[in-house]
Amino acid sequence: MRYLLTNIFPVRGLLVLLVSIALLVSCTKDKQVTMVQQVVAIESGEECHLCGMIIANYPGPKGQLFSKGIVGNLKFCSTRDMFAFIVDPENRHNVQKAFVHDMAVTPWDHPDEETYVDARKAWYVIGHSKQGSMGATLASFAREQDAWNFADAEGGEVLDYDQINLQALVSMTRRH
Incomplete structure (x- = not known):
């Protein structure tokens, strides 16, 4: 029983920690993408992506x-x-x-x-x-x-x- 408490549970705790970190990083990346994908002001001189007109x-x-x-x-x-x-x-x-x-x-x-x-x-x-x-x-x-x-x-x-x-x-x- 002592073996289980000292050797298996710490591994399980470590796995939970690693999964939590992975989820946090994933959520952070999604939030960064969302934050970046917003409209910006069209500056004078900028061209249309399709036709090239100003x-x-x-x-x-x-x-x-x-x-x-x-x-x-x-x-x-x-x-x-x-x-x-x-x-x-x-x-x-x-x-x-x-x-x-x-x-x-x-x-x-x-x-x-x-x-x-x-x-x-x-x-x-x-x-x-x-x-x-x-x-x-x-x-x-x-x-x-x-x-x-x-x-x-x-x-x-x-x-x-x-x-x-x-x-x-x-x-x-x-x-x-």
Whole structure:
């Protein structure tokens, strides 16, 4: 019995300690990734990841996302360009987080950097009358009712994140 108390229990305690440390390190890494994956201000002169245009020079909602295997965030001059990147089969499953401007609380001509929302939870209006960086773009909103209000005023169709696919993006260019 004495052998068990002195030789086995310390090993068990050591194993518990090692597992606890491993879990703590794992949680810390996840928290660091989450902390790093947040939008940052778009600086003058920064280029769109997809088309290379200067992002700040154009009106309408912008997008930012994080993708597996790419360090830092990818910035886009329009929500249309961001979704063109996302719907590409090579990219779709690598997108970790995506953000868009909430156009209900920021001016169309110069979206405020403090108004980004989670793109997966946002609502979008396609086929509306407002122009983005290269013409037609998706107007993005944090709340569904704001998207419907915009569609009533500017025209267009309301979609959620999962409804945006290549066909929806192509239909935007045909309307303009």
